Amino acid sequence: MEFLIISGLSGAGKSRAADMLEDLDYYCVDNMPIALIPKFAQLCMAASERYERVALVTDIRERASFEELFKVLDGLWDLGCDYRILFMEADPANIVKRYKETRRRHPLAVPGISVEEAINNEIKLLAPVRERADYIINTSNFTLGMLQSELYRLFVGEDTKRKIVVNVMSFGYKYGIPLESDLVFDVRFLPNPFYVSELREMNGLDAPVSEFVFRSEETKEFVSQLQKMVRFLLPLFVEEGKLSLTISIGCTGGRHRSVAIAKAMTDYIESIGYAAQNINRDIQK
Structure with a gap:
C-alpha cells in the first residue's frame, strides 16, 4: 500500500x-x-x-x-x-x-x-x-x-496521454445536445442514410450504413480535418491537466451519420495512443 x-x-x-x-x-x-x-x-x-x-x-x-x-x-x-x-x-x-x-x-x-x-x-x-x-x-x-x-x-x-480518456459520443439533435460535451460537431450536412429504404432500420455501426456515409467526399474531407484538429488539441488538453474529454457528434436522430463518424473517430483516437470509448446515446431511439 x-x-x-x-x-x-x-x-x-x-x-x-x-x-x-x-x-x-x-x-x-x-x-x-x-x-x-x-x-x-x-x-x-x-x-x-x-x-x-x-x-x-x-x-x-x-x-x-x-x-x-x-x-x-x-x-x-x-x-x-x-x-x-x-x-x-x-x-x-x-x-x-x-x-x-x-x-x-x-x-x-x-x-x-x-x-x-x-x-x-x-x-x-x-x-x-x-x-x-x-x-x-x-x-x-x-x-x-x-x-x-x-x-x-x-x-x-507513465505517459500522460494515456491518462486522458476521450469519450466520443454520437447524439441526435432532436433529443438535445449532451450536457457533458466539451466539443460539439454537427454532421447533418452529410448524406443521410435515413432516406435510403434498405438502410433506414440499420444504424451507423452496420457496415452498409458506414459505407454509405463514407462514400461521400464531404465525409472524407470532414473526418480528415476533424482528425487533424483532435490530434492538435489532445496534447494541449493533457498539458492543461484535463483527464476526461467528451467529443459529441450530432445528426438529426442520432442513429446513422453521427454513429458512423463517432466510431471512426474513436478508432482514430485509439490509433494515436489515447484511451477512447465510443458512446452512442440515441442509437436505440
Missing part, C-alpha cells in the same frame, strides 16, 4: 494536489487530525486490496504539533506502513497574491499581523516537516496543468 502524507504552506495547493491524486486512483482525505493518522493507517492496511493508494492532507498550526507528528510517523514505520511525505510550498509573494484573489484569511493571521508576516511565520514553523519530506513541489509559477504533470511524474511515471 502506498501511503502519502501531504503537508506544506497554506495556499500552496495541498487540497488541489489531493483532488488531482484522487483522479490518479488515490483514496484521499483532507484535513486529517494528526492523532487519527495511526488508526486510519491501520484501517487502510487491513483493507489493502481496497486501499492500494492513500493520500491524506494534514495541517500543522502549532509548534507543539511537531513532536506529535514525528511520533506518529515513527509509529507508522513500526506498523509496517511505508509512508512518504509530499511538501507543498510557494514563494511568499505568490501566496499573498492567491489570498488577495480569494479574499480568504490566512490560518495564522491574527489582529496586528499582516498576511506576509503570517506566511513567513508558517515557513519557519513548517521547516522541520520540510526537512523530512520525500518530495517538495514549489507551485509558485505552476498552472493546474503543470501541477498535474508533476504529480504524474512523481507518482505515476
